[in-house]
Amino acid sequence: MTTPFQPVTVIEPWKFEAITQSQFITFTMINPLNHRQLLPALVLRLAVLDSPTAKADDDSPIIVAMIVPKNRETDWNFCTKSGHIQLLLRSHNISRLILIGNNPPRNPGLAIYKRPPTTDTLEEQRLVNELKPLLMSLHPKMSFNRGLPETLFFTYKDDLAYRVTVAKVKGHIVGEFLVEDVELVGGSDRNKELRRRLRFKRMPTLIQSQALLVPLIDYNEATTQTDLESLMKMEGAKFEVDTRVLVQQYVIHMVAGLFLIVSHLKERYEQGFFPRALCLGIGGGVLLSFLNTQMGLHVTGVESDVSVLIAATEHFGFNKSLAIRVIVADAMEVIQNFLPLNPGGKMDDKFDVIMVDLDSSDAKNGFCAPPPEFVKKSVFEDLRSLLDDHGALIINVVPLNELFFTTLVKELGEIFHNVYIIDTGNQENFVVIAILSPSSSGDDDDNIFLERLKSTIPGTYPFVTFHPLKGDVHDINIPNIIFL
Structure with missing residues (x-):
C-alpha cells in the first residue's frame, strides 16, 4: 500500500533535527508556493528519508532535494519507501533525501502517465529558490554548524513518454507488482518504441522484464498516429509482445x-x-x-x-x-x-x-x-x-x-x-x-x-x-x- 499521508500538525519538528538511519517521514501541507507549472496542487506531499548507512555524528551531511515529476505522483518510485530508498542509493553519500510533489489522489483509478512539456530552465530555478526556506526547516541541526547549508537539487529524468497500467497483481512471495505498457522517448513517427514491462513494488525503479510491444492494426485502420496514446484510443486496438527480439x-x-x-x-x-x-x-x-x-x-x-x-x-x-x-x-x-x-x-x-x-x-x-x-x-x-x-x-x-x-x-x-x-x-x-x-x-x-x-x-x-x-x-x- 502507498504510505499514508499525515497532516503536518502531527509531525514534531524535532524529528528532523538529527540524521537517523532509515528514518522515513511523510506529511502533507498547504502549498505555500506561487508556482503553478510544476507544483500546482493546493496540497503538497513531502517525504524525508535518511540513509540506512548515514552516520549520526557526520558534521557535513549531504542533503538532496528532488521535485516529483508532474503526473508521476502515484508512481511507486515516488510514493513508497522502497522507491525512495532506491532513489537515495543511486547516488553516493547522500545523508537525507527530500521529495516534494503534488499530493496524489487517494483513489487515482487506472494509472496513466503522459510526459508533460519540457519546463523552462528559468522556471525550474525560480521554483528551487521558492523552496529554499521550506527545505531549511528540514535540515538537521549539524548542517548549520558552518553557516547556512546548501541543498543539492537532483532532477529525475527517464525515457518514459507515456505509460498505462495493464494489470496490478499481488503475489504471495514478491508482493505487489505491475504490468505496464509504455512508449519511450525517441523513435521515428512511424516507428515508436513501445514496450511491455513488469515492475515489483519492492524495487519499483527496477524493470524486472521488458518486451517489445507490437500493435495489431487492421489494414483498413492504418494510421500515421503510432504513439501509444493514439493507438489505445482506436476501436478494437490490440497489442501483443514479440519475444523474438530482446530489448533489455x-x-x-x-x-x-x-x-x-x-x-x-x-x-x-x-x-x-x-x-x-x-x-x-x-x-x-x-x-x-x-x-x-x-x-x-x-x-x-x-x-x-x-x-x-x-x-x-x-x-x-x-x-x-x-x-x-x-x-x-x-x-x-x-x-x-x-x-x-x-x-x-x-x-x-x-x-x-x-x-x-x-x-x-x-x-x-x-x-x-x-x-x-x-x-x-x-x-x-x-x-x-x-x-x-x-x-x-x-x-x-x-x-x-x-x-x-x-x-x-x-x-x-x-x-x-x-x-x-x-x-x-x-x-x-x-x-x-x-x-x-x-x-x-x-x-x-x-x-x-x-x-x-x-x-x-x-x-x-x-x-x-x-x-x-x-x-x-x-x-x-x-x-x-x-x-x-
Missing part, C-alpha cells in the same frame, strides 16, 4: 555469453540432443521464450511466485510446452535438490547453460543481484554439479558493494576454469560468465547456433569484450561500474 541490454549480454560455448552446443545437437538451459528467475518469461524459439534450447525455468508465472503467461505470451518446463519453487532449494529430467521424462546428465537472473528480496540497504545468500562457494559448487563439463554459468550481477563483487568473482574463479565479464554500459548491471573448460567459441560457418546468435543479437557480436580474469581479483579494472 543486460539480457542481450546474457545471451551473448553463449558465444563462448557455441561449438559445444553444436556438438550436443549433432549427438541427437537439444541443448538444455536452466533459468533461475522467470519474470515475464522473455528470456526463456527467446532461448527456446530463437536458439532452439530446451529450457527449465524456476520461479518462486506462481502469480508472476500467471502474469508472464497472460501478458507476455509465455507458454509452457514440452520444450519449456517450469518449476514453482525457491531457486536455492531447487539447485540444492535438483534431479535433472529432460522433457521426455528420461534422466539427462547436465545442463549446457545455467542463467541466473535473481535479485534480493530485501532492498532496505540497496538493490543487488544475485541475492547475498547466493554468493557462496557451496552454492556455486551446486550449480557446477548441474553443468555439463563444457557448459557455462551466466549471472546477471548488480553489486551491492565492491566486496560483494570481488567475493562473487573469487569464489567462481576457485571452481571454474575461466571467469569472464561483460560490461553492459549502464553503470549498474554487468554479466559474469563462468565456464568449466576452455572457450569453445569459433567462427564455424556450419554452426547453426553461431548463426542464430549473429542473426538474433546483431551488433553485440563481435563487439562484446570478454575479460578473462587473471591474478588477484582486487587488481581487476572494471570500467564504468559504480559501486553503491
Whole structure:
C-alpha cells in the first residue's frame, strides 16, 4: 500500500533535527508556493528519508532535494519507501533525501502517465529558490554548524513518454507488482518504441522484464498516429509482445555469453540432443521464450511466485510446452535438490547453460543481484554439479558493494576454469560468465547456433569484450561500474 499521508500538525519538528538511519517521514501541507507549472496542487506531499548507512555524528551531511515529476505522483518510485530508498542509493553519500510533489489522489483509478512539456530552465530555478526556506526547516541541526547549508537539487529524468497500467497483481512471495505498457522517448513517427514491462513494488525503479510491444492494426485502420496514446484510443486496438527480439541490454549480454560455448552446443545437437538451459528467475518469461524459439534450447525455468508465472503467461505470451518446463519453487532449494529430467521424462546428465537472473528480496540497504545468500562457494559448487563439463554459468550481477563483487568473482574463479565479464554500459548491471573448460567459441560457418546468435543479437557480436580474469581479483579494472 502507498504510505499514508499525515497532516503536518502531527509531525514534531524535532524529528528532523538529527540524521537517523532509515528514518522515513511523510506529511502533507498547504502549498505555500506561487508556482503553478510544476507544483500546482493546493496540497503538497513531502517525504524525508535518511540513509540506512548515514552516520549520526557526520558534521557535513549531504542533503538532496528532488521535485516529483508532474503526473508521476502515484508512481511507486515516488510514493513508497522502497522507491525512495532506491532513489537515495543511486547516488553516493547522500545523508537525507527530500521529495516534494503534488499530493496524489487517494483513489487515482487506472494509472496513466503522459510526459508533460519540457519546463523552462528559468522556471525550474525560480521554483528551487521558492523552496529554499521550506527545505531549511528540514535540515538537521549539524548542517548549520558552518553557516547556512546548501541543498543539492537532483532532477529525475527517464525515457518514459507515456505509460498505462495493464494489470496490478499481488503475489504471495514478491508482493505487489505491475504490468505496464509504455512508449519511450525517441523513435521515428512511424516507428515508436513501445514496450511491455513488469515492475515489483519492492524495487519499483527496477524493470524486472521488458518486451517489445507490437500493435495489431487492421489494414483498413492504418494510421500515421503510432504513439501509444493514439493507438489505445482506436476501436478494437490490440497489442501483443514479440519475444523474438530482446530489448533489455543486460539480457542481450546474457545471451551473448553463449558465444563462448557455441561449438559445444553444436556438438550436443549433432549427438541427437537439444541443448538444455536452466533459468533461475522467470519474470515475464522473455528470456526463456527467446532461448527456446530463437536458439532452439530446451529450457527449465524456476520461479518462486506462481502469480508472476500467471502474469508472464497472460501478458507476455509465455507458454509452457514440452520444450519449456517450469518449476514453482525457491531457486536455492531447487539447485540444492535438483534431479535433472529432460522433457521426455528420461534422466539427462547436465545442463549446457545455467542463467541466473535473481535479485534480493530485501532492498532496505540497496538493490543487488544475485541475492547475498547466493554468493557462496557451496552454492556455486551446486550449480557446477548441474553443468555439463563444457557448459557455462551466466549471472546477471548488480553489486551491492565492491566486496560483494570481488567475493562473487573469487569464489567462481576457485571452481571454474575461466571467469569472464561483460560490461553492459549502464553503470549498474554487468554479466559474469563462468565456464568449466576452455572457450569453445569459433567462427564455424556450419554452426547453426553461431548463426542464430549473429542473426538474433546483431551488433553485440563481435563487439562484446570478454575479460578473462587473471591474478588477484582486487587488481581487476572494471570500467564504468559504480559501486553503491
